[in-house]
Amino acid sequence: MKWNELSKRVLKGGSLTHDEALAIMESPDDDLLAVLDAAFTVRRHYFGRGMSIHVIRNAKSGLCTENCSFCSQSVVSESEIPKYPMQSVEQILEGAREAHTLTAVRYCIVTSGRTPSEKDLDTICEAARQIKSEVPIQICTSLGLLSEKQAKRLKDAGVDRYNHNLESAERFYSSFCTTHAYADRVATARIAKAAGLELCSGGLVGMGETIEDRIALAFALRNLDADSIPLNFLDPRPGTPLAGLLRLTPSDCLRTLAMFRFVNPDREIRIAGGREACIGSMQVLSLYAANSMFTIGYLTTPGQGYQADMDMIKQAGFTVTEIIE
Numbered sequence: 266m267k268w269n270e271l272s273k274r275v276l277k278g279g280s281l282t283h284d285e286a287l288a289i290m291e292s293p294d295d296d297l298l299a300v301l302d303a304a305f306t307v308r309r310h311y312f313g314r315g316m317s318i319h320v321i322r323n324a325k326s327g328l329c330t331e332n333c334s335f336c337s338q339s340v341v342s343e344s345e346i347p348k349y350p351m352q353s354v355e356q357i358l359e360g361a362r363e364a365h366t367l368t369a370v371r372y373c374i375v376t377s378g379r380t381p382s383e384k385d386l387d388t389i390c391e392a393a394r395q396i397k398s399e400v401p402i403q404i405c406t407s408l409g410l411l412s413e414k415q416a417k418r419l420k421d422a423g424v425d426r427y428n429h430n431l432e433s434a435e436r437f438y439s440s441f442c443t444t445h446a447y448a449d450r451v452a453t454a455r456i457a458k459a460a461g462l463e464l465c466s467g468g469l470v471g472m473g474e475t476i477e478d479r480i481a482l483a484f485a486l487r488n489l490d491a492d493s494i495p496l497n498f499l500d501p502r503p504g505t506p507l508a509g510l511l512r513l514t515p516s517d518c519l520r521t522l523a524m525f526r527f528v529n530p531d532r533e534i535r536i537a538g539g540r541e542a543c544i545g546s547m548q549v550l551s552l553y554a555a556n557s558m559f560t561i562g563y564l565t566t567p568g569q570g571y572q573a574d575m576d577m578i579k580q581a582g583f584t585v586t587e588i589i590e
């Protein structure tokens with residue numbers, strides 16, 4: 266496969282075929298730099314060398330009723346994690362101020378649980394209003410399954426984007442979660458989009474899915490018209506049903522990122538949870554496919570640290586994308 270021919274065709278508006286996605290995923294390690302170089306041609310066309318920085322806020326942690334087997338906050342997890350109810354408006358607002366000082370373009374407020382209660386939604390909406398009046402930062406919320414009415418409330422409060430990951434392929438979904446269905450996730454993603462919220466939807470790789478499942482996820486997100494695609498890499502959490510799995514190799518993670526870039530050429534692709542643990546010393550190569558990242562850690566795990574993230578971006582000749590105030 267001539268990888269650069271692929272990027273030329275994608276930039277002319279052509280779509281990646283399933284077989285081409287498969288060829289990327291099955292490419293040998295000797296081709297890894299060539300694959301990433303081709304993905305970078307596409308990434309650079311749409312986003313230059315900019316990296317968008319996101320800061321995530323776990324505003325309500327643990328005690329979830331759902332049984333997603335990868336998640337340390339689930340009802341089936343015995344992980345020792347902080348568990349607390351909904352934070353206050355002031356705490357969430359303070360987190361937005363901190364995120365802004367870290368040059369984040371977006372502040373992602375996340376709560377555990379199947380769906381937000383009315384009381385929790387009141388808190389989130391009030392926090393969003395106050396953030397919008399004070400802090401120049403985009404707001405994303407990730408609160409579980411949503412009704413149309415709830416989505417409208419978020420939009421009216423000033424929330425810009427809603428996160429709801431498909432997580433994996435439809436075929437594979439019931440092997441790691443049975444308390445809600447893949448179709449429920451698709452429905453919420455569509456509701457968010459219909460309410461005028463940008464859609465952030467991605468997934469988690471390394472749960473034992475096949476390469477075909479990863480390809481199916483990349484195309485499903487394209488069909489959903491996801492504006493932003495976070496890709497998480499399973500770092501098996503002690504106390505969860507997936508604790509015994511092995512991590513993906515760095516090369517496998519990087520090929521997956523490249524394939525997602527080709528399938529969704531002009532979408533924001535974010536390196537998310539597990540990048541430090543799974544990609545390790547090759548993390549910097551992920552910047553050639555992804556144009557967005559979380560800093561200062563994830564929901565229940567720390568990252569490599571803000572300064573290490575900034576050094577990685579700058580030393581590789583990339584730039585932090587600035588928010589337009």
Ligand code: SF4
Nearest residue numbers: 329331333336339377
């Ligand atoms: S719904 Fe969210 S918080 Fe709850 S178990 Fe699943 S991934 Fe974890």
